[in-house]
Amino acid sequence: MKKVLDKGYVRLVDKMGSDLSIVNAARVSFDKESYALNEKDESLIAYLIREGHTSPFRHANMQFEIYSPLMMARQHWKHVVGSDHTMDSWNESSRRYVTEVPEFYIPSPAEWRGAPEDSKQGSGENLPESKGKNWTEAIQLHAELSENLYNQAMTDGVCAEQARLFLPAYGLYIRYYWSASLQSVLHFLDQRLDLHAQKEIQVYAEAVEVYVVQEFPAVYEAWRKAHEPNAK
Ligand SMILES: Cc1cc2nc3c(=O)[nH]c(=O)nc-3n(C[C@H](O)[C@H](O)[C@H](O)COP(=O)(O)OP(=O)(O)OC[C@H]3O[C@@H](n4cnc5c(N)ncnc54)[C@H](O)[C@@H]3O)c2cc1C
Known part of the structure; x- marks a missing residue:
């Protein structure tokens, strides 16, 4: 692996x-x-x-x-x-069907990239780590809040196939x-x-x-x- x-x-x-x-x-x-x-x-x-x-x-x-x-x-x-x-x-x-614990991609502070100069490129240079740290913390918080809502919805009887709407999809591991x-x-x-x-x-x-x-x-x-x- x-x-x-x-x-x-x-x-x-x-x-x-x-x-x-x-x-x-x-x-x-x-x-x-x-x-x-x-x-x-x-x-x-x-x-x-x-x-x-x-x-x-x-x-x-x-x-x-x-x-x-x-x-x-x-x-x-x-x-x-x-x-x-x-x-x-x-x-x-x-x-x-399966409600395994969700996992999310959390970029480290050094991994955030800036907007590109050429709009045809996806991203530009890496951002300073000090700035990246804020976004790593923010995305972690976002994932935790979403996961809480996901779990609360299912505890309240919502089916898994709809409760998954609460999970931030792009970063969710599949x-x-x-x-x-x-x-x-x-x-x-x-x-x-x-x-x-x-x-x-x-x-x-x-x-x-x-x-x-x-x-x-x-x-x-x-x-x-x-x-x-x-x-x-
Ligand atoms: C840098 C990059 C940026 C991209 N950005 C976007 C984007 O913004 N939006 C987006 O939707 N996609 C985007 N793509 C996806 C891209 O358009 C292709 O769908 C994807 O890369 C798969 O390539 P493919 O079609 O050659 O491969 P496959 O689908 O595996 O096909 C292989 C080959 O089979 C042939 N083939 C396949 N289907 C047919 C068919 N129906 N008729 C005739 N021949 C066929 C073609 O020769 C093709 O190259 C991007 C891809 C890259 C690499």
Whole structure:
């Protein structure tokens, strides 16, 4: 499990395939199969990535459990192409039925960012910690007040699916399963490791990246090289 932000994490639950799955899927039309990855296989993977031959990368899949603030999950959810081209590969805890203790993302005093100079960017430089401290205290108080109302409503007989309206949604942590083909996972990394992505989703992408390196080292290496500034 890779810890992310103050309370979040990314965990690889399961995976299907390896670097060889991509190689063998690509070579099926030549009726050839590799049993141990060799240099030719690595070159083939690099060629497939370079030329945008994406379908072999859909023969490998990754399943993650992710615990993230809802504002990050909403961004992640926009990646609609999963393992089977539908959103079926996403399930999350909705708080309709389960009333587990709510947890909120509370940025530390050093983590607050200022408004950007360019309005097309999401944020600018970090704010001074002295200012950040006020906002960390304020958001903590806000979360406590909201959680109190949430609990009071349920104690008074309000159903959980409505009581959750009291929880400040953007910072509320939710747990979800995300399954996607390796192609989709790489596409997610393309977009969300990028410096234009929101900082908080970049750190989730970095955790996903660690598992891609671990499970598909040759694919990852070829993908990384294709992203070097002077590639192609
Ligand atoms: C920095 C940044 C800022 C963003 N800001 C916003 C925002 O303000 N508001 C907002 O709503 N979203 C925003 N997004 C989300 C963005 O618009 C995409 O929805 C998201 O990044 C998923 O990318 P995708 O559609 O390529 O991925 P996927 O949905 O996983 O799709 C993968 C690929 O499949 C193909 N594809 C998918 N669906 C179709 C289709 N129906 N028809 C044909 N081809 C298809 C496309 O080639 C696509 O690239 C932002 C994303 C980033 C990275």
